[in-house]
Amino acid sequence: MRRLKVVVWVGLLSVVVSAFALRATADQALGARNVAMVVTGGTVVTMDGGRRVLSPGAVAIDGDRIVGVGTPDEIGRAFASKRVIDTTGKIVLPGLVNTHGHAPMVLYRGLADDLALMDWLQKYLFPAEAKTVSAEMVRVGTRLAALEMIQSGTTTFADMYYFEEEIAKATKAAGLRAVLGQTIIRFPVADAKTPDEALARSETFIKAFKGDSLITPAVAPHSAYTLEKQTLLASRDLALKHDVPLLIHLAETEDEVRIIKEQAELTPTGYLESIGFWTPRTLAAHSVWVTDEDISILKRRGVGVSHNPESNMKLASGTAPVPKYLAAGVALGLGTDGAASNNDLDMFEAMRQAAFLHKLQSRDPRVVPAATALELATLGGARALGMEREIGSLDTGKRADLIVVGMHRARQTPRYDALSHLVYATHGDDVETTIVNGQVLMHERKMLTLDEAAVLRDAEAFAVRVRAAVAR
Numbered sequence: 084m085r086r087l088k089v090v091v092w093v094g095l096l097s098v099v100v101s102a103f104a105l106r107a108t109a110d111q112a113l114g115a116r117n118v119a120m121v122v123t124g125g126t127v128v129t130m131d132g133g134r135r136v137l138s139p140g141a142v143a144i145d146g147d148r149i150v151g152v153g154t155p156d157e158i159g160r161a162f163a164s165k166r167v168i169d170t171t172g173k174i175v176l177p178g179l180v181n182t183h184g185h186a187p188m189v190l191y192r193g194l195a196d197d198l199a200l201m202d203w204l205q206k207y208l209f210p211a212e213a214k215t216v217s218a219e220m221v222r223v224g225t226r227l228a229a230l231e232m233i234q235s236g237t238t239t240f241a242d243m244y245y246f247e248e249e250i251a252k253a254t255k256a257a258g259l260r261a262v263l264g265q266t267i268i269r270f271p272v273a274d275a276k277t278p279d280e281a282l283a284r285s286e287t288f289i290k291a292f293k294g295d296s297l298i299t300p301a302v303a304p305h306s307a308y309t310l311e312k313q314t315l316l317a318s319r320d321l322a323l324k325h326d327v328p329l330l331i332h333l334a335e336t337e338d339e340v341r342i343i344k345e346q347a348e349l350t351p352t353g354y355l356e357s358i359g360f361w362t363p364r365t366l367a368a369h370s371v372w373v374t375d376e377d378i379s380i381l382k383r384r385g386v387g388v389s390h391n392p393e394s395n396m397k398l399a400s401g402t403a404p405v406p407k408y409l410a411a412g413v414a415l416g417l418g419t420d421g422a423a424s425n426n427d428l429d430m431f432e433a434m435r436q437a438a439f440l441h442k443l444q445s446r447d448p449r450v451v452p453a454a455t456a457l458e459l460a461t462l463g464g465a466r467a468l469g470m471e472r473e474i475g476s477l478d479t480g481k482r483a484d485l486i487v488v489g490m491h492r493a494r495q496t497p498r499y500d501a502l503s504h505l506v507y508a509t510h511g512d513d514v515e516t517t518i519v520n521g522q523v524l525m526h527e528r529k530m531l532t533l534d535e536a537a538v539l540r541d542a543e544a545f546a547v548r549v550r551a552a553v554a555r
């Protein structure tokens with residue numbers, strides 16, 4: 084009986100749905116559909132399945148989604164909007180995806196550079212963090228990082244830091260999309276005295292933000308060499324329990340390789356494999372010191388890799404085998420890492436440096452061409468984070484995360500090839516308009532979700548405390 088009722092209801096429902104579908108088609112045939120926004124006139128680099136570059140092209144946006152991509156004529160016939168953004172002479176592309184960083188560390192930008200890693204950590208970074216990391220520091224720092232990211236075209240970022248709930252609130256207020264993980268580490272830190280406390284904090288954080296339209300909560304065990312096996316596995320279990328991403332630093336330095344080898348007679352990747360650490364949604368940052376066998380493990384386990392060329396160069400960590408990752412088909416994205424080791428969050432620069440680094444390393448200028456670098460910063464990053472169905476390209480149905488880049492500077496003139504200019508001649512400052520989830524966060528360089536002057540003033544005020552913390 085119950086089954087019969089269900090069948091009747093489903094039958095009725097499908098009649099109603101088809102009636103609506105017919106109606107929608109009829110409306111479109113009669114006239115254009117009204118949508119929230121149309122971006123039209125510029126070159127549209129879609130990064131879609133055919134890697135189409137529409138010149139000129141147009142994108143229609145309604146709510147938080149892209150509802151149409153095509154020529155200005157096609158989009159003009161199908162859609163009408165009170166809000167039209169004219170991008171003539173400019174380039175429109177998917178918002179950039181920064182797959183690894185520590186947003187609040189922008190407050191330690193340039194505090195100390197050009198030091199040996201242990202000197203840098205022990206004399207500057209650790210004392211500064213011990214004395215200044217707080218909920219307030221994280222709020223002030225995240226707002227500054229969000230300002231910089233919006234101004235340079237990043238629309239999604241992955242983050243591992245402390246007081247992650249404050250990072251989430253500041254990120255949402257700025258309108259950015261992010262994958263955020265509360266750091267879990269062996270020693271006492273500002274927001275957790277023990278790894279168990281950090282795990283409990285992580286779960287509270289996940290419950291608070293699961294299902295949010297902008298924030299994807301994650302679990303972020305710091306690394307294999309700063310955590311016991313039981314904490315690594317508890318982190319994995321927490322990520323599986325809530326079906327959220329797992330973020331970890333992996334094989335960043337030769338020291339890390341040595342430490343894990345002494346402990347377990349394995350590479351860091353081999354060790355995590357041996358304990359069954361991977362989940363279907365793991366992102367490994369750096370992954371510089373890996374063997375061919377490690378690469379095949381990462382590929383087999385579907386682990387995303389975040390390549391951070393600028394941080395790896397500045398800290399002289401080493402060169403990640405990017406051509407090998409690409410050949411193996413590993414889900415590879417680009418990251419800036421924290422601003423203490425970069426020192427900015429400009430993903431255009433990350434693209435250019437990635438291309439240059441691997442050309443030099445392989446002594447082959449054909450390695451990491453512009454199209455590949457751009458893919459790493461968009462669709463590749465989305466894939467590495469397991470978000471390729473939602474972001475990373477301009478496709479109907481995906482989230483409306485896109486940027487408009489000006490192309491009128493001396494260094495961009497003349498222009499023969501859009502991809503070449505985006506990777507080799509464009510800076511973050513050339514981004515004019517940033518849209519996330521259908522919301523315009525910056526238009527023609529004017530900030531709409533953040534009070535730029537207040538963000539800069541608060542950061543300068545906080546820097547006084549950072550300076551005092553490392554004064555000797």
Ligand SMILES: [Zn+2]
Pocket residue numbers: 183184185332368420421
């Ligand atoms: Zn990092």
